[in-house]
Amino acid sequence: MINFTLNGEARQLDVDPNMPLLWALRDELKMTGTKFGCGVAFCGACTVHVDGFPARSCQTFIGDLEGAEVTTIEGVDTDAAKAVQDAWVELQVPQCGYCQSGQIMSATALLADTPQPTDEDIDAAMENNICRCASYVRIRKAIHRAAEIMEA
Numbered sequence: 713m714i715n716f717t718l719n720g721e722a723r724q725l726d727v728d729p730n731m732p733l734l735w736a737l738r739d740e741l742k743m744t745g746t747k748f749g750c751g752v753a754f755c756g757a758c759t760v761h762v763d764g765f766p767a768r769s770c771q772t773f774i775g776d777l778e779g780a781e782v783t784t785i786e787g788v789d790t791d792a793a794k795a796v797q798d799a800w801v802e803l804q805v806p807q808c809g810y811c812q813s814g815q816i817m818s819a820t821a822l823l824a825d826t827p828q829p830t831d832e833d834i835d836a837a838m839e840n841n842i843c844r845c846a847s848y849v850r851i852r853k854a855i856h857r858a859a860e861i862m863e864a
C-alpha cells in the first residue's frame with residue numbers, strides 16, 4: 713500500500729510498486745489530464761510535479777512515492793500556474809493540445825524557481841518537452857508573458 717498526496721488530498725494505492733505513476737494516474741485514478749507520449753522519459757507529455765519539481769510520470773514508479781506530494785495538471789493552482797494558464801489562453805499557445813499539460817507543468821515549475829527567466833532559462837527548462845505541432849515560439853512568448861503577469 714502506497715500513501716502519498718495527490719493534488720492536496722491523501723491517497724492510498726494498492727498496486728504493484730513498479731507501476732509507473734502515469735499508469736496509476738490514468739488507469740487507477742482516472743485522471744487523464746497527464747498524457748502518454750513516449751513512455752521512456754523523452755517527450756515530456758507526462759510531466760507532473762513531485763515534491764514541487766517536474767517529473768516524468770512514465771518513468772516515476774509508484775513504489776518510490778511513499779509520502780511524496782504529487783501535483784498534476786488537474787490540481788496545479790499556484791500563482792505561477794495561474795499566470796501560465798492565463799498567458800497560454802491569451803497567446804493561444806496550444807495547437808492540437810496533446811503536449812500541453814506537460815508543457816504547462818514544466819513552465820510552472822520553471823517560473824516558481826525563476827520568476828523572470830531569460831530565453832536561455834526557458835530553452836533549458838523546456839528543451840525536453842516535445843511538441844509535434846511546433847508551438848515552441850508561442851510557448852517561449854507565453855512564459856515571458858506569464859512572468860509579466862506574476863510581476864504585475
Ligand code: FES
Binds near residue numbers: 749751757759770771
Ligand atoms: S510519456 Fe513520459 S516523457 Fe514521454
Ligand code: FES
Binds near residue numbers: 809810842
Ligand atoms: S500542441 Fe500539438 S503536440 Fe504540442
